[in-house]
Amino acid sequence: MTNPAARIGASGLDLDVVDHLLSTTRAVRKRLDMTRPVPVEVVMECLELAVQAPTGTNAETWRWIVVSDPEVRAGIAELYQNPTPPPVSPAPDVPDSAQQRRVVESAQYLSRHIHEVPMMVVPCVESAGGAAGWPPSIYPAVWSFMLALRSRGLGTTLTTVHLWRREDADRLLGLPQGFVQACLLPIAYFTGDDFRPARRRPIEEVVFANHWGTPIR
Numbered sequence: 156m157t158n159p160a161a162r163i164g165a166s167g168l169d170l171d172v173v174d175h176l177l178s179t180t181r182a183v184r185k186r187l188d189m190t191r192p193v194p195v196e197v198v199m200e201c202l203e204l205a206v207q208a209p210t211g212t213n214a215e216t217w218r219w220i221v222v223s224d225p226e227v228r229a230g231i232a233e234l235y236q237n238p239t240p241p242p243v244s245p246a247p248d249v250p251d252s253a254q255q256r257r258v259v260e261s262a263q264y265l266s267r268h269i270h271e272v273p274m275m276v277v278p279c280v281e282s283a284g285g286a287a288g289w290p291p292s293i294y295p296a297v298w299s300f301m302l303a304l305r306s307r308g309l310g311t312t313l314t315t316v317h318l319w320r321r322e323d324a325d326r327l328l329g330l331p332q333g334f335v336q337a338c339l340l341p342i343a344y345f346t347g348d349d350f351r352p353a354r355r356r357p358i359e360e361v362v363f364a365n366h367w368g369t370p371i372r
């Protein structure tokens with residue numbers, strides 16, 4: 156049955172559904188259910204969606220390592236929990252607010268529990284990139300993957316802490332020369348019903364009109 160109150164965009168898509176997915180895909184750490192197995196098939200379905208994202212020159216320089224093996228997961232967790240230099244401290248330009256303290260506390264929770272996460276995915280990409288380097292050829296797909304996971308009841312957080320020990324991580328996963336690990340996605344079903352949009356800076360503070368610093372409105 157169609158919902159008469161639905162906001163249908165010019166595209167024909169239900170904007171309530173799309174906007175909700177885009178605005179409530181959160182970094183999930185404390186609400187990861189470590190006891191419930193994650194089927195590889197669901198992860199593959201989400202990766203099929205993720206690789207619809209763009210890459211520079213459409214070269215599809217991405218590779219994805221789906222880590223279900225307990226020993227490999229334990230190896231990654233060990234790197235994550237013993238990084239050099241030490242991890243989670245607020246970036247210097249981040250105000251010391253209650254919200255930031257919650258992020259740090261949540262990140263520390265994930266660090267303590269990462270060895271319990273039932274599934275991990277490591278997005279990798281060719282290190283030779285275009286003018287902007289390699290990140291633009293993997294992060295659009297990483298975000299699509301995170302959205303697809305969320306739509307299927309799976310939570311994750313984009314993490315990078317294990318890359319403080321990048322060489323060990325490359326050795327553990329057998330990365331060939333010419334590829335880099337972009338991040339680590341610890342994946343589990345999330346507990347609870349739903350997520351809310353995050354509090355962000357007012358949009359006028361971060362969007363300019365035509366030149367840096369010119370207010371947009």
Ligand SMILES: Cc1cc2nc3c(=O)[nH]c(=O)nc-3n(C[C@H](O)[C@H](O)[C@H](O)COP(=O)(O)O)c2cc1C
Nearest residue numbers: 180181182183258261262265312313314315316353
């Ligand atoms: C490049 C990048 C690196 C990140 N690294 C980590 C990390 O190592 N550990 C972690 O717990 N979260 C990490 N995060 C997650 C951020 O802390 C999180 O996205 C941010 O706090 C916003 O969370 P929210 O969307 O739930 O509001 C990273 C995010 C990005 C984009």
